[in-house]
Amino acid sequence: MSGLAKVPRSLLRDEAYESIRRAIIDGTLPPGTNLRDADLAEQLGLSRAPVRQALLRLIEDGLVESKPQSYTRVAGFVPDDVRDALQLVRALHEFAVRAGAPRMGPAEVAAMRAANARFADAIASGDIAAAIAADDELHDVPVAAARNRAIAATLARYTPLLRRLEYARFGSLPAHRSIQRHAELADAIEAGDVDVACAITATIWTELEDLLETP
Known part of the structure; x- marks a missing residue:
């Protein structure tokens, strides 16, 4: 039996991005919520790498804010x-x-x-x-x-x-x-x-x- 093709890492990143973004938009993750990549990865059933990539995109979108060595959290409503x-x-x-x-x-x-x-x-x-x-x-x-x-x-x-x-x-x-x-x-x-x-x-x-x- 032929093996199944692996899911491209980019698709996992996109899935993480869409899931987290949707939760921010609908208020499931309200402003100020701390976002730990390990916790999010566990909830989404993914590894931490695509979650980290998703968070970087969300920072660019203005939906997440981050301070190195301090916090990554849902951005406030501006x-x-x-x-x-x-x-x-x-x-x-x-x-x-x-x-x-x-x-x-x-x-x-x-x-x-x-x-x-x-x-x-x-x-x-x-x-x-x-x-x-x-x-x-x-x-x-x-x-x-x-x-x-x-x-x-x-x-x-x-x-x-x-x-x-x-x-x-x-x-x-x-x-x-x-x-x-x-x-x-x-x-x-x-x-x-x-x-x-x-x-x-x-x-x-x-x-x-x-x-x-x-x-």
Whole structure:
């Protein structure tokens, strides 16, 4: 019998990164939590090496902070950092819509509408994880249509800072307004009105900034 191929170390690193990042975003690992690579490795069923690599990436993302020979911990929530990320994410989504909308047809618009339906159902049931997943799916459609890997990679890095805000302020989310904005965005793309689609996209992400003022 032929042997099984070993799982590449890079995949283990990515698995550790996704697991720890998800726990930080949803609050399972709250701000200030000490992160010991040995403990995390045991919980994840991995060796310490991929966990260390994952923590380095999370430090670059701004979700973890570290002081050599002192601590590695979940970073605190810094409104100015989130505001900076919001401005960048908004601009990149506008760019993606402008580049991607002309390439989008009925299938892409239908995918956006289906994601918005899932978003509405998740909001109604109070399932923030499902709501955020559906929101990501909706906005990923024009990003994919834009065919710009730099945009996709940058959004993947900075969007988690915003999702962390949404988890922390879920009770203040302008949910029903977001459902309507999503529908308007799909309508504008379907109608071929790129300028309106870009304006709606900007509004969606600008309204999220209001959550920074929520106590």
